[in-house]
Amino acid sequence: NAGVTQTPKFRILKIGQSMTLQCTQDMNHNYMYWYRQDPGMGLKLIYYSVGAGITDKGEVPNGYNVSRSTTEDFPLRLELAAPSQTSVYFCASSPQTGDYQPQHFGDGTRLSIL
């Protein structure tokens, strides 16, 4: 039972490059989330999705895009990488909205923009 799988685990990008962080879950969860975690700060929500075809912005969406074509996959795209996007990115999923359901987290992607 894989749970939430994120790839890659580590990546170094140059300023202006683009990349996609992959996230897939095998628990048939409707809700999926992307967070970033900066040193000394709490997790901040970038985007979330309540089901295939439906996405919405979180607290810090600027510079990112998402899509949700299937229940399983929720990729996060960085179009023009900037040093401020250096962070650890976590994908999570839950059966429904997170207040009474636990969120299951991937292992994270450590991204450095140089």
Added chain:
Amino acid sequence: KNEVEQSPQNLTAQEGEFITINCSYSVGISALHWLQQHPGGGIVSLFMLSSGKKKHGRLIATINIQEKHSSLHITASHPRDSAVYICAVPLYGGSQGNLIFGKGTKLSVKP
């Protein structure tokens, strides 16, 4: 919009000690989450609670909805409990919506 404060930010304990980590929030909620982030970075959900107390092994979580406060206790602490403990609440309060996370409490348990 909710704000979450955790205390202490860092905590060092000797093996066997009783640990308390506190979480306060500003907007009324119906459920609060406690999570654990391992030294390797992985995050797992420990508890969700809406009232009273929950217990799982040596971990006990309590919440006082009226006072907007929750505590996470660890009894008979062990070095393997060393981790960052994070509380999270609904961003706009109530029982719906996305979560806002505290900055975490880094716990180190010495043998």
